[in-house]
Amino acid sequence: MATALALPLALTACSKRSDETTVKAETAAPSGSAPGQHLILSVSEGLQAPKELLGTLLVQQGAGTSVELPWVQSVKREAPSGFEHLAVLAFADGASLEAWRSVHATQLVAPLSLKQAQVLTKSAANASGSASAMFKISYYSLVAPVPKFQEWVDGYLTKYLEAQRSKGILTSYVMYLEDRGRALLVLEYPDAATEQSAEPIKEKLSEELAASDPVYAQLMPLKEELRTTQSWTLAVPVTQTGS
Numbered sequence: 001m002a003t004a005l006a007l008p009l010a011l012t013a014c015s016k017r018s019d020e021t022t023v024k025a026e027t028a029a030p031s032g033s034a035p036g037q038h039l040i041l042s043v044s045e046g047l048q049a050p051k052e053l054l055g056t057l058l059v060q061q062g063a064g065t066s067v068e069l070p071w072v073q074s075v076k077r078e079a080p081s082g083f084e085h086l087a088v089l090a091f092a093d094g095a096s097l098e099a100w101r102s103v104h105a106t107q108l109v110a111p112l113s114l115k116q117a118q119v120l121t122k123s124a125a126n127a128s129g130s131a132s133a134m135f136k137i138s139y140y141s142l143v144a145p146v147p148k149f150q151e152w153v154d155g156y157l158t159k160y161l162e163a164q165r166s167k168g169i170l171t172s173y174v175m176y177l178e179d180r181g182r183a184l185l186v187l188e189y190p191d192a193a194t195e196q197s198a199e200p201i202k203e204k205l206s207e208e209l210a211a212s213d214p215v216y217a218q219l220m221p222l223k224e225e226l227r228t229t230q231s232w233t234l235a236v237p238v239t240q241t242g243s
């Protein structure tokens with residue numbers, strides 16, 4: 001999907017010094033799916049980037065490149081939120097990724113950060129691109145080996161998120177694993193009202209899953225042993241920010 005993005009007027013040019021600092025993507029090296037085929041683009045919390053930069057990076061794509069998450073902006077004002085702006089690109093292979101980086105080499109500058117990542121779990125659909133969507137986005141630091149964490153993702157988290165998607169609570173979901181053991185969970189709700197009213201429904205769904213699935217029940221209480229929360233925030237597509 002290659003659509004023009006409306007971006008906040010508050011985004012202004014970063015300093016000359018930042019413009020001259022090229023950002024290099026960090027290579028993911030965990031086990032599992034092929035590394036380097038997903039690229040997480042972000043602007044750190046409290047920093048700003050030229051609107052032309054953000055728009056061009058997603059609109060000008062090459063073959064084998066797709067937008068998995070259009071630009072979203074954090075709307076939580078309690079630090080840390082983890083980012084100011086965030087987007088994710090997917091690539092068919094490593095060659096597609098390198099071709100994209102080559103085309104945009106002069107634009108990959110601070111305050112933009114790039115992280116290569118792999119997918120731990122994902123809904124069938126990417127983020128919808130709906131202007132009314134509400135996202136909950138969390139960063140986690142893994143405190144368990146990746147294979148053990150993946151077992152928890154497969155046996156518990158994916159089942160929990162898929163149950164929510166089937167009930168219309170979630171539109172899409174995806175969890176990425178960056179290098180150095182940091183995970184990124186992106187949940188898309190149809191709108192703010194659904195996100196705000198979801199907790200009682202989610203609790204009931206989890207109880208039903210635990211009653212019918214012994215693996216789910218066994219893995220459910222382990223999350224605090226496997227990862228710690230670094231940050232979380234609510235975020236909206238940039239078209240909601242008044243630009």
